[in-house]
Amino acid sequence: MSTRPTPSELVFVVGEDDTAVALGSGSLPVLATPRLLAWLEAATCAALEPVVGEGRTSVGTRVTLEHSAASPVGVQVVVGADPVHSDGRLHRFRVTGRHTDGKVVATGEVTRVVVDVDRFLGRL
Template sequence: MNAPGPTPVEQTFVVTEDDTAAALGSGSLPVLATPRLLAWMEAATCAALEPAVGDGRTTVGTRVDLQHSAASPVGAEVVITADPSHADGRLHRLRVSARHTDGKVVATGEVTRVVVDVDRFLGRL
């Protein structure tokens, strides 16, 4: 029986003081930091690919294209969507987006991840 394929995922996060550019050192403003936004997007891509990854395997990020186009203040709810768009063997590309609950687009982009064998990957370090 084949493992199920990647599935679209939607996750919601609330911006806290710890998620701000000022807290993470990626700026001085109390708004959602791009590094935190990217981490949330990568978490969603991992969740989207998890059904397709077998035991002893995981995915690693290899490329990111992100356009962070709107600010999110502390307390804002940010909905992250990861939608698988391309697969070629172990390589997977996913369209990602972030929006406020009122529909305002915060960011769009693409994340590329590759399926690896955990033991083999760690054995190369």
């Protein structure tokens, strides 16, 4: 098992269920910011796969996100997570979202912490 996360890239297609109107975060049929954030977090989780061992997972602890362009239904969105800082259990990623033509639709940063699943759930 590696101790360093790796860059990650995932591709999603904007569907009707991914829109602001469907998620209640706006009234337009374009990619909703909450869905975009979920996709970006999925990329950070994928980047952490080499780090997270048996019985462990990661939890998001901080997000900064600028959603700068609209994505209509049917458009492919490529989301990426690039590790910029690792310190023990804490991992920070630069995240980006773009259309396949290269148009940037989002930039930001996501911080995640690796936790023991049983210990974490035992505190609830």
